[in-house]
Amino acid sequence: MISTVLTWALQRRLASIEHIRRHPLDAQAQVLTNLLHTARRTDWGRRHGYPDAPSAREFAQRVPISSYEELYPEIERVLRGEADVLWPGRPDWFAKSSGTTNARSKYIPVTRASLHEGHYRAGRDMTALATLHYPEVDILGGKTLSLGGTHGPNPFRPEDAASRVGDVSAVIMQNLPAWAEFVRTPPLELALLDEWEEKIERIARHVLTADVRVLAGVPTWMIVLLRRVVEMAGAGSILDVWPNLGLFLHGAVAFGPYRELFRQLIPSSQMHYLEVYNASEGYLAVQDEPDSEDLLLLLNHGIYYEFLPPDQWDAPAPQAIGLEQVELGKQYALIISTNAGLWRYKIGDTVRFTSLAPYRIRISGRTKHFLNAFGEEVVVENADAALAAACQATGTTVRDYTAAPIYFATHDGASRGGHQWLIEFTQPGVDLPHFTTVLDATLRQLNSDYDAKRHRDIALAPPVVAAVPTGTFEQWLARRGKLGGQHKVPRLSNSREILEELLEQLNN
Numbered sequence: 161m162i163s164t165v166l167t168w169a170l171q172r173r174l175a176s177i178e179h180i181r182r183h184p185l186d187a188q189a190q191v192l193t194n195l196l197h198t199a200r201r202t203d204w205g206r207r208h209g210y211p212d213a214p215s216a217r218e219f220a221q222r223v224p225i226s227s228y229e230e231l232y233p234e235i236e237r238v239l240r241g242e243a244d245v246l247w248p249g250r251p252d253w254f255a256k257s258s259g260t261t262n263a264r265s266k267y268i269p270v271t272r273a274s275l276h277e278g279h280y281r282a283g284r285d286m287t288a289l290a291t292l293h294y295p296e297v298d299i300l301g302g303k304t305l306s307l308g309g310t311h312g313p314n315p316f317r318p319e320d321a322a323s324r325v326g327d328v329s330a331v332i333m334q335n336l337p338a339w340a341e342f343v344r345t346p347p348l349e350l351a352l353l354d355e356w357e358e359k360i361e362r363i364a365r366h367v368l369t370a371d372v373r374v375l376a377g378v379p380t381w382m383i384v385l386l387r388r389v390v391e392m393a394g395a396g397s398i399l400d401v402w403p404n405l406g407l408f409l410h411g412a413v414a415f416g417p418y419r420e421l422f423r424q425l426i427p428s429s430q431m432h433y434l435e436v437y438n439a440s441e442g443y444l445a446v447q448d449e450p451d452s453e454d455l456l457l458l459l460n461h462g463i464y465y466e467f468l469p470p471d472q473w474d475a476p477a478p479q480a481i482g483l484e485q486v487e488l489g490k491q492y493a494l495i496i497s498t499n500a501g502l503w504r505y506k507i508g509d510t511v512r513f514t515s516l517a518p519y520r521i522r523i524s525g526r527t528k529h530f531l532n533a534f535g536e537e538v539v540v541e542n543a544d545a546a547l548a549a550a551c552q553a554t555g556t557t558v559r560d561y562t563a564a565p566i567y568f569a570t571h572d573g574a575s576r577g578g579h580q581w582l583i584e585f586t587q588p589g590v591d592l593p594h595f596t597t598v599l600d601a602t603l604r605q606l607n608s609d610y611d612a613k614r615h616r617d618i619a620l621a622p623p624v625v626a627a628v629p630t631g632t633f634e635q636w637l638a639r640r641g642k643l644g645g646q647h648k649v650p651r652l653s654n655s656r657e658i659l660e661e662l663l664e665q666l667n668n
Contacts, residue, residue: 169284169339170284170287170288170291171288173281173284173285173287173288174288174289174292176285176460177285177288177289177448177456179460180456180457180458180459180460180518181456181518182518184457184459184483184518184519185483185484187459187460188459188464188465188482188483189216190460191459191460191461191462191463191464192216192219192464192497193213194462194499195462195464195497195498195499196210196213196214196219197210197213198247198248198273198499199246199247199248199501201244201248202244202245202246202247202248202501203234203244203245203246204234204245204246204501204503208222208223208503209222216482220466220480220504223497223503223504224504225468225478225480225495225504225505225506226503226504226505226506227505227506228266228505228506231502231503231505234246235267235268235269236316238250238251238269238501239254239267239314239316239317240316240317241316241317241320241323245501246269246500246501246502246503247269247271247273247499247500247501249271249272251269251270251271251500251501252314252320252322252323252324253269253270253275253323253324253325253331253335254267254268254269254270254314254323254324254325254326254331255267255268255270255325255326255327255328255331255440255441256268256311256325256326256327256440256608257327257328257439257440257537257609265608266440267325268328268440268441268500268502269500269501269502270328270331270500271499271500271501273462273499273500274442274462274498274499274500275331275332275335276337277461277462277499278442278443278461278462278463278498278499278500279328279332279438279442279443280332280336280337280340281443281461282436282438282443282446282458282461283340283443285446285458286409286434286436286446287299287300289434289446289447289448290374290407290409290432290434293432293434293450294406294407294432294450296406296430297373297374297404297406297407297432298373298404299343299373299374299406299407300343301371301373301404302343302370302371302372302373302374302404303343303344303345303367303370303371303372303373303374304343304344304345304372304373304374304375304376304409305344305345305346305367305370305372305374305375305376305377306329306333306344306345306351306376306377307329307351307363307375307376307377307378307381307382307385308327308329308330308332308333308351308352308377309326309327309328309329309330309352309612310326310327310330310352310353310354311324311325311326311327311330311331311334311352312324312325312326312354313325328438328439328440329377330351330352333348333351333352334348334352345366345367345370345372346362346363346366346367347366350362350363350366351363356381356612356615356616356618356619357615357616357618360381360384360385360388360618361388363385364385364388364389364392365392367389368389368392368393368401370402371402371404372401372402372404372405373402373404373405373406373407374405374406374407374408374409375405375407375408375409375410376408376409376410377409377410378410378411378412378413378535379410379412379413379415379418379422380413380418380534380535380577380613380619380620381535381619382408382410383418383421383422383425384576384618384619386398386425386426387425389401390425397425397426397427398425398426399426399427399428405426405428405431406430406431406432407431407432407433407434408422408426408431408432408433408434409434409435409436410433410434410435410436411435411436411437411438412438412535413532413533413534413535415433415435418567419433432450434446434447434450435447435453435455436455437455437523439507439509441496441498441500441502441505441507442461442462442463442496442498442500443458443461444457444458444463444494444496445457445458445520445521446458448520452520453522454514454515454520454521454522455520455521455522455523456518456519456520457518457519457520457521459483459519462498462499463496463497463498463499464496464497464498465483465494465495465496466480466481466482466483466495466496466497466504467480467481467482467483467485467486467492467493467494467495467511468480468481468492468493468494468495468506469481469490469492470491470492470493472493473493473527480495480504483519486513486516486519487513488513488514488515488516489512489513489514490512490513491510491511491512491524492510492511492512492513493506493508493509493510493527494506494507494508494509494510494511495507506527508526508527509523509525509526509527510523510524510525510526510527511523511524512524525654526539529650529651529652529653530652530654531543531563531564531565531579531652531653531654532654533565533567533577533654534565534577534613534619534620535609535613536607536609536610536613536620537607537609537610538579538603538607538610538652539652540651540652542603542606542607542610543561543563543603543651543652544651545602545606546598546599546600546602546603546606547561547583547599549598549599549602550595550596550598550599550602551595553594553595553598554590554591554594554595554598556585556586556587556590556595557585557586557587558583558584558585558586559584559585559586559630559633560583560584560632560633560649561581561582561583561584561651562581562582562633562649562650562651562652562653562658562659562662563579563580563581563582563623563651563652563653563659564579564580564652564653564654564655564656564658564659565577565578565579565580565654565656566578566579566580566621566624567656576617576618576619576620576621577619577620577621578620578621578622578623578624579620579623579624580623580624580626580659581599581623581624581625581626582626582628582632582659582662582663583625583626583627583628584627584628584629584630584631584632584633585627588627590627592625592626592627595625596622596623596624596625599623599625600614600622600623603623628662628666629666632662632665632666633649633662635665636649636658636661636662636665637649639665649662
């Protein structure tokens with residue numbers, strides 16, 4: 161009976177996906193109308209004229225584009241339990257994501273509408289697409305192993321046991337509808353453990369005998385789990401444990417650097433991979449074609465999209481454009497209005513359109529330099545503050561630096577990721593071990609996602625710091641005709657291209 165209902169629901173989702181492919185602008189116009197009508201009696205809606213049913217143009221004129229910091233006073237009111245502030249009602253759940261300039265973590269409201277019309281609807285979309293493209297996997301005939309985070313009390317109202325904050329994956333799993341819980345493993349008491357070493361160990365033991373057909377989660381932690389399962393089972397590969405495994409639904413970090421690692425762990429030409437774009441702020445896009453890495457923008461899931469061209473990213477009064485104005489191949493910063501009460505919100509991600517019929521994108525980066533190869537979301541502000549603390553502790557100063565990922569290099573006999581830093585100090589003789597220790601510790605204090613990945617070195621090894629000779633960065637810029645003016649070496653990058661060029665320069 162459950163399987164029949166699920167099959168019917170998935171067929172409906174395929175029809176809905178086809179609708180947004182064929183009628184994208186109509187879908188977005190309806191979403192905006194619904195958002196403004198629903199929020200018309202909220203404090204925010206009354207202040208910005210929502211009861212007047214503004215058009216898209218009037219909406220853009222009345223509502224400012226906001227960063228998290230700019231919207232935070234309203235979000236804090238919601239966190240403290242005030243009702244009808246940004247969205248009708250009093251949300252109890254908040255997705256916690258990594259730090260901003262003046263905060264260790266961001267807290268994004270999660271409403272019933274955003275869960276059911278966004279995350280869960282998109283989850284059905286992904287299941288429908290996977291069933292369509294890979295019927296041989298029979299994903300509903302076995303279990304989906306979903307690996308997520310944890311949640312805890314709302315620090316702004318700890319006396320309210322119903323109000324919780326946590327990773328968006330944990331919020332989703334805790335509130336899953338019955339259809340999803342039916343096909344998922346491990347049970348919540350294991351999936352939501354906050355001690356990652358214990359969590360990996362207990363989940364690995366639990367799923368040894370399960371009929372796992374689908375993996376869902378962040379590649380970083382999934383690799384750790386799969387290795388432990390293989391080790392625990394004494395198997396040659398994960399397929400010896402789960403012979404019916406056929407699909408990995410992944411997101412949060414770029415998959416390219418992990419692809420070969422997964423091929424080694426899952427040596428089968430019948431293993432498939434599909435990407436999702438599911439952020440704390442909402443479920444934005446899915447990979448709808450198996451032979452393309454492009455992501456279909458989800459246009460009827462309670463999110464209204466606008467886009468900022470690069471020349472508007474730092475403008476004092478940025479002017480966004482609508483979906484109908486975007487151009488192929490150009491990069492835009494995402495602006496979203498959502499059924500969780502985020503209004504013209506700068507999510508921080510940048511995308512590039514690869515198709516306009518239908519609207520497909522690729523995630524191109526962030527509006528600021530950052531490190532997010534393993535879900536750690538280290539931004540330049542984090543790096544600068546950590547370097548300042550390390551300099552103070554060691555009595556030195558930094559002239560220039562850059563950092564990039566080490567993709568599952570070997571450290572102390574264990575294969576896992578890390579960060580490699582090249583730093584040009586103003587004087588020789590720096591105590592690099594002490595400097596590195598303070599740098600790492602400060603990053604952990606500033607950034608909750610980095611701290612989670614660094615926990616007991618399970619997913620992220622300690623940083624590797626090297627001092628480079630004076631003039632290294634100037635020489636690199638000079639060789640590219642970029643010496644002087646505003647040009648500088650990017651501080652943080654998810655690609656090793658620049659760092660490898662610097663290393664090659666040093667070796668010649």
